[in-house]
Amino acid sequence: MLPSLLGAVRQHGLLARLPRVAQSARAFSTPTTEMTVRDAINSALDEELARDDKVYVLGEEVGEYQGAYKITRGLLQKYGPDRVKDTPITEAGFTGIAVGSAFAGLKPVCEFMTWNFALQALDQIINSAAKTLYMSAGQINCPIVFRGPNGAAAGVAAQHSQCFAAWYSSVPGLKVLAPYDSEDARGLMKAAIRDPDPVIFLENEILYGQAFPVTPEVLDKDFVLPIGKAKVMREGKHVTLVSFSKMVGYCLKAASALARDGVECEVINLRSIKPLDKDCLVASLKKTHKMVVVEEGWPQSGVGSEIAALMQELAFDELDAPVLRVTGAEVPMPYAANLEAAALPQVDDIVKAVKSIA
């Protein structure tokens, strides 16, 4: 909605009857700028590198190439090769170096070109980073951020398209974050870097180029979002749509489509897969009594499975329908464009799922 129109609408008391997009009233009351997710992450990294000289970035192509996806553009020029390190193609090795340096007091941001490649470093992420605080009974913590694009891109086929949210979220000792828009990207990245524990930061390649409005607060260099708190993107009373990362955008589109048919969806952006904001989910369920979880990953043992289990444990009597899951197809990602589209949730799939229980 245009700022001026919204102002007029508010003056005439019409706002209460319109679906309230959470926080947009506040956001639109001051002039806003737009920022891509790429620039959001880049600026967050830049500011945190400036703030604390123990922070450093390492990974493949992060320096001279300016980042495989240009997320670290300009950082080498600004901070030098000692703080923005190009590594050889040696995931297990450089992840281990990052983890060991974190044990010894530095604050690395370890980039994986995509989260698929982190499979080669899984030993270091799980056995070293996640478990050491527990094994050492609190003596040695690991203030590291692992980041990179997660999930499907476009036409990159089976070995470049997996979503790892569910796997990492099952490990005690890891925090798992998945930003959607630029506000999420900035706030969560800063929170992750300042956090004393290992954080898995799941970005999305398709979202990198998308621009979102950001307020001056978001642009503040100390803007930090709390880890473990979800955001209600859109309020509604008929069905709760829960999702993270790119699928939040799809849910918002589905919610607009459904609103035209009189079904008001509440859209929750998880932001944090671990810790999961159970309070927010239960509070929403108490309003709508129906929930659909949307994720890109595979159905078995996915994030939706965990949420479904939790909702029926914590709020069984609030449910008027089973918790539905809209997930990626149970296949490795095919290459052909039409098959790829069929393997991933689309807005229509979400609309259909909601209509089946609304």
Next chain:
Amino acid sequence: MQMLKQRSGVRAAQPGRRTVQVRAVAAPVKAPSSKAIITPEVAKDLYYDMVLGREFEEMCAQMYYRGKMFGFVHLYSGQEAVSTGVCRLLRQDDYVVSTYRDHVHALSKGVPAREVMAELFGKKTGCCRGQGGSMHMFSSKHGLLGGYAFIGEGIPVGLGAAFQSKYRHDVLGDEKADSVTCSFFGDGTCNVGQFYESLNMAALYKLPHIFVVENNLWAIGMSHLRATASTAGDNDPHIYKKGPAFGMPGVLVDGMDVLKVRQVAQEAIERARRGEGPTLIEAETYRFRGHSLADPDELRSKEEKAKWAARDPIPQLKKYMLEHGLASEADIKALEDKVAEVVEDSVKFADESPKPEKGQLLENVFADPRGFGISEDGLYRYMQPGFSSGTAIVS
């Protein structure tokens, strides 16, 4: 050199193994002279440390068979010269990373025997409050960064600690930052990918890191000669030769002679402190016991075991000390008595210590459990009154 053919699953001792040489990094090692190369104080420290390692491990075997210790326990008996030879040269701010065979590395680095024994018993007073166990010894006070069950996993972590030291010097401007890291691992690890990744990066980044290979010829029941291809032009799979291929000196040393190990380690440590980068040390040694206390150890021949037992590092050092007048029989006995006292005390302490309470189960998963950060007063932000609840707002 011929390698005897395998007979019914039992590999005979290797007759043609070439005589062990010390290959120092810089100047050639002088022939053994009548003058001692260490002071009496150092000699006594080395002897005490080796005997402590041996007696501690033997006590672990006893305690295991009595049910006080459980799970996977891997003893170091026989290899003491390597741990003592390297670790007694390190400062408290230097780091050590090890594998599951880590009890003696912990002791040599300065972790009190009481804390290690209590950890092995699974008691609250252990160095990791009973949460780590035999394979996961950690001590931030003594710079012991683990204790890893996955061989090869510890090496990159060790590189990371060395990286931190270099970063502290180069980026944070701490001129005095010159701590080094020693990673200990075995012959089996030298076929794991992470070893090669680490060799490359240690040389590439010139990290103050020392790779210490404790080549005891066996990885559980897999002989080193069956698992590793010979280096080109050789009949034996030399590990130390892989160092130069990756850009660092590779040194072979008699791992049953603590003084030779110490000499080689001293050069490597000084090189690292001067900023000249990593070194690969291959110490030829042997474990007198099986891979773990659950290993029936049937594949190693009696002849081989006897040959290495004859080279036990502890009597070797004792002989050296007596011959060079570094200590008397009475001094040595006093050291041995002290060790016996310390080991018995550690068992008593561990026995009498309480088990962890149930409430300890869920502790120490996260340094900051809710992830909202720590505020200026040192408390978790989520504990502040009036902290936002419900949906997140721009904060």
